[in-house]
Amino acid sequence: MKPFDFVRVGSVAEAHGALIPGAAYLAGGTNLVDHLRLGIREVERLVDINRLGLTDITELPGGSLRVGAMVRNSALAAHPVIRRRYPALAEAILSGASGQIRNRATTGGNLLQRTRCVYFQDKTTPCNKREPGSGCSATEGFGRYNAILGTSSACVAVHPSDMCVALALLDAVVVTEQAGGERRIPFTDFHRLPGDTPQHDTNLQPGELITAVELPAPLDWPSTYRKVRDRASYAFALVSVAAALDVKNGHVQNVRLSLGGTAHKPWRAEKAEAALRGRPATAESFRAAIEAELEGAQTGKDNAFKVPMLRNTVVAVLEELRDGTTAQRRAEGGAV
Ligand SMILES: Cc1cc2nc3c(=O)[nH]c(=O)nc-3n(C[C@H](O)[C@H](O)[C@H](O)COP(=O)(O)OP(=O)(O)OC[C@H]3O[C@@H](n4cnc5c(N)ncnc54)[C@H](O)[C@@H]3O)c2cc1C
Numbered sequence: 001m002k003p004f005d006f007v008r009v010g011s012v013a014e015a016h017g018a019l020i021p022g023a024a025y026l027a028g029g030t031n032l033v034d035h036l037r038l039g040i041r042e043v044e045r046l047v048d049i050n051r052l053g054l055t056d057i058t059e060l061p062g063g064s065l066r067v068g069a070m071v072r073n074s075a076l077a078a079h080p081v082i083r084r085r086y087p088a089l090a091e092a093i094l095s096g097a098s099g100q101i102r103n104r105a106t107t108g109g110n111l112l113q114r115t116r117c118v119y120f121q122d123k124t125t126p127c128n129k130r131e132p133g134s135g136c137s138a139t140e141g142f143g144r145y146n147a148i149l150g151t152s153s154a155c156v157a158v159h160p161s162d163m164c165v166a167l168a169l170l171d172a173v174v175v176t177e178q179a180g181g182e183r184r185i186p187f188t189d190f191h192r193l194p195g196d197t198p199q200h201d202t203n204l205q206p207g208e209l210i211t212a213v214e215l216p217a218p219l220d221w222p223s224t225y226r227k228v229r230d231r232a233s234y235a236f237a238l239v240s241v242a243a244a245l246d247v248k249n250g251h252v253q254n255v256r257l258s259l260g261g262t263a264h265k266p267w268r269a270e271k272a273e274a275a276l277r278g279r280p281a282t283a284e285s286f287r288a289a290i291e292a293e294l295e296g297a298q299t300g301k302d303n304a305f306k307v308p309m310l311r312n313t314v315v316a317v318l319e320e321l322r323d324g325t326t327a328q329r330r331a332e333g334g335a336v
C-alpha cells in the first residue's frame, strides 16, 4: 500500500482545509480501507471525519427527519422513529452487510460505497470505472450481477447499496457542505448513470462533504423492502424492491417503487408507478406495470434471470402491501 498522511479533524471547516489534492474523507472505512488494501485506490492523505459530530437524528418542523452523515447504519436502523415511520428504510439497512459492519458504516459512507463488480475490484483486469478508457471486462465476462436498465457500452455495473434503494423510495435529500456553502441534492439526482464517464458514481463535487440526509414526512401508506440474493445473509442483492402502496376501494391511489441490483443507481420505477395509479390493485395490474418499466431492459448471457425475478418480486411485494400481510411477515421474522 502506498504511504499516506493521516489527519483527524473536528469541524467541517477543518475538514475542507485538510483536503489536499489526492486526499479522501475517512468515515467508517468499511469500503475505503478495503480499496486501499486491494490497491485499487491510492490516497495522499486520509482526513478522518469521525470526530465531526453529525451523529444526531433530529425531527424537524413539518414532520421531516434529519439524519447526520456520521450516524452509523445500525443506529439508524434501530432508531424508534425510523422503525415506526420509515420501516422500509430500517428493513433495507438490516438486510445489508453484517452487524459488525453496520456498527461501523455511516450514512454518508453508505451513499458513496462503490460497485462490487468483480473486475472493478481486480486491478489486473480492464475496467472503465477504475481506469477510464481501459475497457469493460464485465460485458463479456462474469455478468450475474450486471445492470439491466440504464447501462452503457462503457459500464454495466450496479450500485450495491440496500439503504439507498429505500432512500430513493422516500424522496430523501442529501445535504452537503462545500466551499460555497450548503447544497441540497434530491436523492434521485445524487447518483449517476454510467454514460461514457462511469468513473463518476455521483454528482458530488471534489471535496464536497455530506453532512446529512433528510427524510420528508413519512408516507401514511404501508411500505416495505425485499431483497433477493444468493445466500440468506451477508450477500449483495441480485435484485431488490422497496415499495409503498396506497389502495382504496380496490384501486391504487398511489404507489412508489424503487429497484436495487438493477442499475448503476437506485432505480425509481416511475413508468411503473404512473402505469399503476388509478388501476385495480390486482396481480395483473402489478405485472403489467413492472413489465412496462422493464420493456427496455438489456440483458447479457448471465443476467437475463433478473427480468422475471424483478417482475415476480414486485408483484409479490405489492400483493403483500395490498393484503396487509407485511406486518405479519415481520412479526414472524420473515426474510427481507
Ligand atoms: C463484507 C461486506 C459486506 C457488505 N454487504 C453490504 C450489503 O449487503 N448491502 C449494502 O448496502 N452494503 C454492504 N456493504 C457495504 C457497506 O454498507 C459500506 O461499506 C458502508 O456503508 C460504507 O460506509 P463507511 O462509513 O464505512 O464508508 P467509508 O469506507 O469510510 O467511505 C466510503 C467513501 O465515502 C467517502 N465518504 C464517507 N463519508 C463521507 C462524507 N460524509 N462526505 C463525503 N464523502 C464521504 C469516503 O471518502 C469514501 O470514498 C458491505 C461491506 C462489506 C465490507
Ligand code: SF4
Residues within 6 Å of the ligand: 115, 117, 118, 119, 120, 126, 127, 128, 129, 130, 135, 136, 137, 138, 139, 154, 155, 156, 157, 198
Ligand atoms: S461493469 Fe463497470 S465496474 Fe465493472 S468492469 Fe465494466 S466498467 Fe468496470
